[in-house]
Amino acid sequence: MVGLILVGLGCAPIYLCMIHETPSRFGKASSQSVMGLQMGFAYMGSAFLPPILxxxxxxxxxxxxxxxxxxxxxxxxxxxxxxxxxxxK
Structure with missing residues (x-):
């Protein structure tokens, strides 16, 4: 259980870093749309992956x-x- 908690804590900052880097990767004009997609897919993953597993x-x-x-x-x-x-490209 401790290992699972440590893995979760280690992976948690990845989502925040991904959101933080969005404007520099995609430009400020389209960053809101891309952030919406990122958050939508993150919520879909957290909703569907545990039941699938x-x-x-x-x-x-x-x-x-x-x-x-x-x-x-x-x-x-x-x-x-x-x-x-x-x-x-």
Whole structure:
């Protein structure tokens, strides 16, 4: 339980940093729209990912939790890198 709390506290600043960097990455004119999208997807993730994990865990085991997190970390990393490539063009 302590490890899970520490991981949560370690990842918490990422969302705030992402919101803070939005105007410099996308420009001040479109930053409000992009922030809205960021917040919307964050709320969708927090609403849908726990039930999805619960459904999968009932069919298998809770042991899949680290793999579930790893999968979503890889998806976020790929998305972040694709965004960086898009911005540089």
């Amino acid at each position: 619960g459904f999968i865990a009932t069919k298998t085991s809770v042991v899949i939790f680290p793999y579930f997190l790893l999968c979503y970390m890889v998806i976020m990393l790929i998305g972040s890198e694709k965004l960086n490539e898009f911005i540089k």
